[in-house]
Structure formats: C-alpha cells, structure tokens
Amino acid sequence: MRFLSTRGRDEHRGFSEALWRGLAADGGLYVPEVWPRFSVTDFDGAETLPQVAERLLAPFVEGDALAPKLGEIAHEAFDFPAPLRQVRGTADNEILTVLELSSGPTAAFKDFGARFLAACFQRIRKPDAATVNILVATSGDTGGAVAAAFHGRPGMAVTILFPKGLVSPTQQHQLTCWGDNVRAFAVQGTFDDCQRMVKEAFGDVGLQHAQQLSSANSINLGRLLPQAVYYAATSLAWYRQRGRPLSFIIPSGNLGNAVACLWARQMGLPIGRVVLAHNANRTVPDFLSQGEWLPRSSIATIASAMDVGNPSNMERMRDLFPDHGGLRNAVSAISVDDSAIRTRIREDRARFGEIWCPHTAVAAEVWTTMPAELKGAEAWCVVSTASPAKFPEIVEPLIGMRVPIPETLARLFDRPSVFEEIDASLETLKGKLK
Numbered sequence: 001m002r003f004l005s006t007r008g009r010d011e012h013r014g015f016s017e018a019l020w021r022g023l024a025a026d027g028g029l030y031v032p033e034v035w036p037r038f039s040v041t042d043f044d045g046a047e048t049l050p051q052v053a054e055r056l057l058a059p060f061v062e063g064d065a066l067a068p069k070l071g072e073i074a075h076e077a078f079d080f081p082a083p084l085r086q087v088r089g090t091a092d093n094e095i096l097t098v099l100e101l102s103s104g105p106t107a108a109f110k111d112f113g114a115r116f117l118a119a120c121f122q123r124i125r126k127p128d129a130a131t132v133n134i135l136v137a138t139s140g141d142t143g144g145a146v147a148a149a150f151h152g153r154p155g156m157a158v159t160i161l162f163p164k165g166l167v168s169p170t171q172q173h174q175l176t177c178w179g180d181n182v183r184a185f186a187v188q189g190t191f192d193d194c195q196r197m198v199k200e201a202f203g204d205v206g207l208q209h210a211q212q213l214s215s216a217n218s219i220n221l222g223r224l225l226p227q228a229v230y231y232a233a234t235s236l237a238w239y240r241q242r243g244r245p246l247s248f249i250i251p252s253g254n255l256g257n258a259v260a261c262l263w264a265r266q267m268g269l270p271i272g273r274v275v276l277a278h279n280a281n282r283t284v285p286d287f288l289s290q291g292e293w294l295p296r297s298s299i300a301t302i303a304s305a306m307d308v309g310n311p312s313n314m315e316r317m318r319d320l321f322p323d324h325g326g327l328r329n330a331v332s333a334i335s336v337d338d339s340a341i342r343t344r345i346r347e348d349r350a351r352f353g354e355i356w357c358p359h360t361a362v363a364a365e366v367w368t369t370m371p372a373e374l375k376g377a378e379a380w381c382v383v384s385t386a387s388p389a390k391f392p393e394i395v396e397p398l399i400g401m402r403v404p405i406p407e408t409l410a411r412l413f414d415r416p417s418v419f420e421e422i423d424a425s426l427e428t429l430k431g432k433l434k
C-alpha cells in the first residue's frame, strides 16, 4: 500500500516512511491510495483488539518492512481493553452504550495511537542510529500519552513543551512524572508558543544535523490507523451479538478519533451513523450547516482537549467526502456549551450513575438532546475519551463526591514531578536539547 498527500498526488510513500515523516512534503496529510474493503465474515475468529488489528491493518503495511512485525506490534500496542457496556436506566425503546477508551496508562484514548506509533518507531529505527528525539507541544492529553508510550524505550527520547500555568494540576503531573528518557519544559507562554517552538526546531538546520528529531503529532497516520481498530472490534462484537450496526457519538477536537471511525466504516465495518460532538468551538458544526470553511482561534472550554478552532483532520474528512452534500450525509456535528456540559455531568450521575469526563459529557449531551425518533431508531454508543479522574477539579464539585481513581493513574500520581521552566524562544530550547 502507498500513501498520498491530501493536497497532491505526486508523493507516494510506504507505511514506515509515512509514519516517520508525519506530514507530507506539500504540508498535506497522508491518506491511503485505495481503501481495502472487508465484510463481517473476514473477521471470523478475530475477537480481541490485537486480532482485529492484525486483519484490519494488514493491507496498509503490505509491502513495507513492518509487515512481518504487525502481529507483535498489535499485541504490544493493544495490551489493554476497550470495553463496551450498556447504560442502565434509559427508556425501553432506547439503547445507549459507552465505549470506554480510558484503560491505558494515561487514562485517555490517545494511549492507543501513541503506543502503536511508539511500537512502530522502535522497529523502524536502525539499532545503531542516533537517539531519536520526539518533540511534542501539548496543552493536555497528548504529551502524557506520548511520554508514557516512549518512556523507557532504548534509542528514543521525548521532549515535552507545555504552557506554564495553562494546564490543570492533574494534567501537569502527567506531563512531568516520567524522568529517564522523557524531559518536560514549562514554557513561559501559550500553547501556540509551544507549537511555534516545535515548528522552528524542525526548521532549524543546525539542530536537525545535531540530532534526529521526530514528531508524534496527532495528524500522524500511525496514530490514526490504530484508532480505527477499536471501532472495528466494537462494531463487529455488537453486530455479531445483535445483528445490527452501532452508531457512534464522538467527542471531537482535531477530528482524529472521528476520522478513524469514518475510515473503519469506509472499509465495510458495521457502523451506522457518526455524530461529532464539539464543545463551544463550532468550526465544524458551522461548516456542515453553512458549507463555508471558516477556521478561527480556539475558545477555552472545560473540555479543553477539544479546544481546536482549525481542526487539521478536516482535510482527511474532505478527502474522503469531497462533495459537501456527501459529507453531510456521512456525518453530522453538534456544538455544546460549558453550561450544558456541567448540567450533563451533574444529571447523568444522578439518573444513570455515570460519571463522565468533561469531553465525554459533550457526547452524552448530544445523545440527550437528540430527537426522540432518532434516539429510538439506532443503537447508540457514546465514546468515552478519558477517565473523569483526570479532571477532578471540574467533575468533583459538580457531582459532590470524590471521583474514584483508576489504578493506572494512581501509579502516576505516586511518581515525583520534575520539570524545568524556560522562556518561549528557540535559542533557549536549543541550549537544552544539546
């Protein structure tokens, strides 16, 4: 399989190369040149995430040096589950399920993509090559997931830049508790400054000569493809049991999780409707309703991992559905404001006994406010993107109780936090990278 840029057709890359480069030379995002098609029976005998991953991803690595290693990569990356459970207490004609994607080391869905990418990078890198330094700018979950995925891997290092004072105390701890081959810097600036510094570092010839820099950005194909695996495995399990497709409501920001779901459906998996649940950053809902793409600055909300005003993966969505009418048939998108998120967290604890993280609550609100016919017509699944225990500052005052802490997170809280503060300049960063 070859991968092309969303912006041009002249670059053709194999799987390893597309992962290693991250972004196409013309600034576009890599997409597969053709879509493999599967039927449900192609997955007979495949039940677990690693088993489904091996079959679903085989066509993408075909012809690449990683092809013979796909099995071991899948087992290493998918070593925690993505359970689906039904919510009790809905009306008789309504089916509501939750897909829990927060069982990984940092209790958010980004663990799946980050761990798959790390497992691939380690096998792409030549054993005698210089240490690869993965540079990440983060405003929340990405940095922690990438740090966890690369922590302790020989020949790989991670450098995290986060905006000082602009991430929650819980998030900051998850960025700074690693040590060893992971270093964290609190930048005196905003998330945009952190991102600018990463871009400048990649553009700096001297730095590129001195060491091998790479990125684990969320637009990397190696983070998107593994996310299609949990949609495939979940929809297959549901279909085998109930004989009908499952429809997903996905908390969305940069649209990586949503594109992965659309890709799984494109390949023939039994997925019904796909609804994008956005916070007050309404670029995508406005685009779908009005037809004009108007990216804007992001607005700060309590579902902060979704504060994206110019979602990069829209390029991949439009590549899949170039025509506006086609895109509108394929997905819908709804925006939810902070006060509705708060109400949803409070009420769903009371009516269902569910404790949502602020991002998952956006999807729960979309389900709640859906027209009754639509609610009754499909079997719905709210995608839970993170554990509420990552956001105790927001969730606990709303539900009036402590949020139980999963063991994975408790282990991180026990580690000491270490970071250095730096000003928002490339020169300072360069000094630290030497």
Ligand SMILES: *Cc1c(COP(=O)(O)O)cnc(C)c1O
Residues within 6 Å of the ligand: 108, 109, 110, 141, 142, 218, 251, 252, 253, 254, 255, 256, 257, 258, 305, 306, 359, 360, 385, 386
């Ligand atoms: C990153 C993130 C999202 C948004 O996912 P995208 O793939 O960027 O759309 C939603 N919820 C949580 C908890 C996240 O960390």
